Amino acid sequence: MYVAVKGGEKAIDQAHSWLDETxxxxxxxxxxxxxxxxEQMGLAVDRVMTEGSLYDPELxxxxxxxxxxxxxxxxxxxxxxxxxxxxxxxxxxxETNKMAIRRxxxxxxxDLPGGQVLGPTYDYTxxxxxxxxxxxxxxxxxxxxxxxxxxxxxxxxxxxxxxLIERESVETEEPSDLTRQPLDxxxxxxxxxxxxxxxxxxxxxxxxxxxxxxxxxxxxxxGEIRQGEVAVEIAPEELGFPVIAGDIRVxxxxxxxxFSGTETEAPRFTRGYGLAFGNSERKALAMALxxxxxxxRELGEDVVSPAQDEEFVLAHCDNLDSSGxxxxxxxxxxxxxxxxxxxxxxxxxxxxxxKSGGQGPHAEPTAEPGLSDEPNENTQQLREAxxx
Amino acid sequence: MTTASLNQHTDxxxxxxxxxxxxxxxxTKRMIRRCLLKAVAVPGYQVPFGGREMPLPxxxxxxxxxxxxxxxxxxxxxxxxxxxxxxxxxxxSIRRFFARTAGVVTTESTSEASVxxxxxxxxxxxxSSGQILVYQVPIPEPLRFIEPRETETRKMHALQEYGVxxxxxxxxxxxxxxxxxxxxxxxxxNGHYVMDPSPIPKFDNPKMHGxxxxxxFGAGREKRIYAIPxxxxxxxxxxxxxPFEIQGWDQTCEFCGSDHSFLxxxxxxxxxxxxxxxxxxxxxxxxxxxxxxxxxx
Numbered sequence: 001m002y003v004a005v006k007g008g009e010k011a012i013d014q015a016h017s018w019l020d021e022t023x024x025x026x027x028x029x030x031x032x033x034x035x036x037x038x039e040q041m042g043l044a045v046d047r048v049m050t051e052g053s054l055y056d057p058e059l060x061x062x063x064x065x066x067x068x069x070x071x072x073x074x075x076x077x078x079x080x081x082x083x084x085x086x087x088x089x090x091x092x093x094x095e096t097n098k099m100a101i102r103r104x105x106x107x108x109x110x111d112l113p114g115g116q117v118l119g120p121t122y123d124y125t126x127x128x129x130x131x132x133x134x135x136x137x138x139x140x141x142x143x144x145x146x147x148x149x150x151x152x153x154x155x156x157x158x159x160x161x162x163x164l165i166e167r168e169s170v171e172t173e174e175p176s177d178l179t180r181q182p183l184d185x186x187x188x189x190x191x192x193x194x195x196x197x198x199x200x201x202x203x204x205x206x207x208x209x210x211x212x213x214x215x216x217x218x219x220x221x222x223g224e225i226r227q228g229e230v231a232v233e234i235a236p237e238e239l240g241f242p243v244i245a246g247d248i249r250v251x252x253x254x255x256x257x258x259f260s261g262t263e264t265e266a267p268r269f270t271r272g273y274g275l276a277f278g279n280s281e282r283k284a285l286a287m288a289l290x291x292x293x294x295x296x297r298e299l300g301e302d303v304v305s306p307a308q309d310e311e312f313v314l315a316h317c318d319n320l321d322s323s324g325x326x327x328x329x330x331x332x333x334x335x336x337x338x339x340x341x342x343x344x345x346x347x348x349x350x351x352x353x354x355k356s357g358g359q360g361p362h363a364e365p366t367a368e369p370g371l372s373d374e375p376n377e378n379t380q381q382l383r384e385a386x387x388x
Numbered sequence: 389m390t391t392a393s394l395n396q397h398t399d400x401x402x403x404x405x406x407x408x409x410x411x412x413x414x415x416t417k418r419m420i421r422r423c424l425l426k427a428v429a430v431p432g433y434q435v436p437f438g439g440r441e442m443p444l445p446x447x448x449x450x451x452x453x454x455x456x457x458x459x460x461x462x463x464x465x466x467x468x469x470x471x472x473x474x475x476x477x478x479x480x481s482i483r484r485f486f487a488r489t490a491g492v493v494t495t496e497s498t499s500e501a502s503v504x505x506x507x508x509x510x511x512x513x514x515x516s517s518g519q520i521l522v523y524q525v526p527i528p529e530p531l532r533f534i535e536p537r538e539t540e541t542r543k544m545h546a547l548q549e550y551g552v553x554x555x556x557x558x559x560x561x562x563x564x565x566x567x568x569x570x571x572x573x574x575x576x577x578n579g580h581y582v583m584d585p586s587p588i589p590k591f592d593n594p595k596m597h598g599x600x601x602x603x604x605f606g607a608g609r610e611k612r613i614y615a616i617p618x619x620x621x622x623x624x625x626x627x628x629x630x631p632f633e634i635q636g637w638d639q640t641c642e643f644c645g646s647d648h649s650f651l652x653x654x655x656x657x658x659x660x661x662x663x664x665x666x667x668x669x670x671x672x673x674x675x676x677x678x679x680x681x682x683x684x685x
Contacts, residue, residue, distance in 0.1 A: 008477040083441040182436035182611035324446030339570035
């Protein structure tokens with residue numbers, strides 16, 4: 001006789017040990033160290049820190065190692081760790097104006113005070129596989145000229161001084177935190193920016209792209225992208241003045257967008273903003289575009305496209321929400337499925353009965369009151385109804 | 389029994405895990421308890437809560453786990469089921485989580501458990517006063533598939549604007565001759581809120597009505613908690629001429645011969661052979677222990 005499968009516990013243990021073995025791979029090859037990942041897989045580390053909402057390159061590298069390089073799994077590990085950390089206090093807003101610049105470009109001006117600083121970028125590389133790396137040879141690197149980047153005033157401040165762009169409103173209230181309070185709609189911009197900063201890079205990239213293709217177009221210019229180190233300051237109450245807690249590397253994007261004006265207000269450019277940990281330029285750009293798109297309501301634009309739809313974007317941008325819920329389809333659903341089977345068989349039986357009954361000389365009227373006269377139900381309809 | 393080996397660490401408690409008792413910190417538990425109190429005070433109302441990230445994926449029971457972690461104490465006996473069974477992988481995983489982080493006694497017996505966390509089923513053994521049933525909820529909003537916007541559905545609940553739900557059920561009848569919702573069948577709680585009972589089969593809906601146990605629902609990803617206090621009126625939506633009805637089987641359980649429990653279909657060969665067994669493994673075992681069998685029926 002069939003015996004229902006038991007032993008989930010043992011199976012789980014076995015699966016885990018097989019996983020450990022698989023993660024390690026060929027043991028004749030040296031094991032990757034966390035430090036190696038941190039130093040040589042820096043962009044992956046940066047993404048894990050950004051979407052994991054925790055600035056800790058070492059733990060992000062550890063998470064990547066533990067997750068066999070699966071970025072979303074690594075983000076999960078980091079988030080699950082982060083959520084247990086106590087909170088002492090909130091930092092002061094970081095002063096990105098005082099950033100120690102590694103890279104700074106503007107697509108709006110050819111030249112500007114502080115200059116265009118390319119920094120370490122893949123932008124103008126030719127995407128040709130470098131077989132020197134395959135042969136375990138590193139090309140000799142010439143250290144960059146030891147030239148400190150001078151003062152880089154903000155591009156948007158030039159526009160500001162002429163009144164050409166909207167002023168950023170200074171919010172004095174304590175910013176909200178969606179990891180502590182449930183997200184409520186409509187959300188303020190601080191919450192939206194937090195959600196976008198944690199949001200999945202791929203999802204935001206696709207949404208940002210959709211705005212460029214006309215689904216909520218907002219005519220963007222990359223006003224300024226800067227990347228470098230900023231000091232994180234905290235101001236403990238008993239101290240009365242801020243002290244530096246440490247430096248973090250961030251990428252910031254100021255987007256200049258289409259202008260708007262009203263009868264009473266002169267036309268001016270609008271803004272979109274992106275900020276991410278480390279070197280995460282694609283993310284910062286996408287975030288800035290989506291931030292601007294989500295300001296549609298506030299700026300009096302029609303909300304007609306997905307990227308402008310706050311509930312749509314915020315409810316679906318988190319990759320732990322989405323990967324968790326999509327992957328939960330792997331969990332057993334025997335009971336629900338059985339319920340559907342029971343109904344489907346019954347419907348099909350009734351359908352057959354009606355069909356054969358309808359052809360016979362003594363056609364019985366259908367036993368079901370309220371049933372449509374047309375026997376045109378089919379499984380497709382049923383499927384649709386059940387998915388609804 | 390699997391429980392014995394799981395509980396070897398009962399004495400050492402959660403101290404050696406580096407985490408607080410039952411994983412969540414006490415501040416978070418306090419926040420969740422406040423939400424639970426509100427949920428109990430307003431039966432069927434979805435209370436937003438500051439859901440935390442859990443070390444299990446969203447959609448895998450994080451809401452139920454947060455509720456369980458909040459209500460469980462060191463003297464509780466925990467039972468975890470998925471699809472009615474104690475031995476499904478995710479049930480095993482969640483039970484282990486609490487055995488590890490809370491060191492509580494775990495059990496497979498419905499009547500011995502003080503807290504039961506469930507996914508997709510209500511145990512067949514009637515619950516009693518003092519027991520807590522914690523449901524894992526994927527989508528707490530019963531109106532979600534009719535109106536995807538949270539801003540709209542909250543208004544609809546506040547105004548008891550539930551006509552659309554009846555229209556949906558009516559459309560089923562017009563199309564199929566039956567209400568085609570077989571699980572997550574909407575209920576009205578205490579005469580006010582329409583509530584999603586989580587994806588339990590409608591077979592289980594009547595068990596919610598007037599239950600002496602406290603029923604708590606946790607949706608982690610959606611950050612909502614709701615509740616049915618003991619002895620509360622829970623009605624499955626229906627029509628006078630199409631009264632609510634539950635599934636039935638022509639077959640009986642292959643093991644215990646039960647003709648009144650929810651049966652899972654098990655395919656036994658590649659020629660369409662199949663048997664039916666109780667989805668509630670504990671109930672089936674209890675019956676077998678008292679001498680029931682397929683042949684005896």
